[in-house]
Amino acid sequence: MVRNKPGKKESSGASRVSIASQIDLTLELIKRFERDLKRGAFNILTPYTLAQAYNIRISVAKKLLREAANRKLLVLYSGGRTPIYIKA
Numbered sequence: 413m414v415r416n417k418p419g420k421k422e423s424s425g426a427s428r429v430s431i432a433s434q435i436d437l438t439l440e441l442i443k444r445f446e447r448d449l450k451r452g453a454f455n456i457l458t459p460y461t462l463a464q465a466y467n468i469r470i471s472v473a474k475k476l477l478r479e480a481a482n483r484k485l486l487v488l489y490s491g492g493r494t495p496i497y498i499k500a
Contacts, residue, residue: 437475441466445476449485449499457486457497 444466448454454461462473477497480486486497 437472437479441468441472441476442479445480446485449480456489458494460494 445462448465454465457477459470459473459477462468462476463470466473468476474495477486477495481488481497484500487500488495489498490496
């Protein structure tokens with residue numbers, strides 16, 4: 413016979429999803445990045461610098477850098493665990 417422990421409540425099945433995990437690469441973010449890149453706001457671009465500048469997750473910053481490299485705005489300077497990009 414299985415009994416429920418008195419201090420333990422059963423979960424209702426609904427899990428919480430944070431809003432930050434739902435934010436992904438948007439067209440607005442890409443255009444904002446291109447505008448800042450043309451202004452010369454960044455010298456060296458890493459996922460960490462973009463995450464701090466735009467208040468986004470590092471995974472989204474990596475996607476943004478890859479997209480900019482595909483559009484020939486950036487060049488991969490050093491690949492590896494922390495990729496470093498420079499302006500094309």
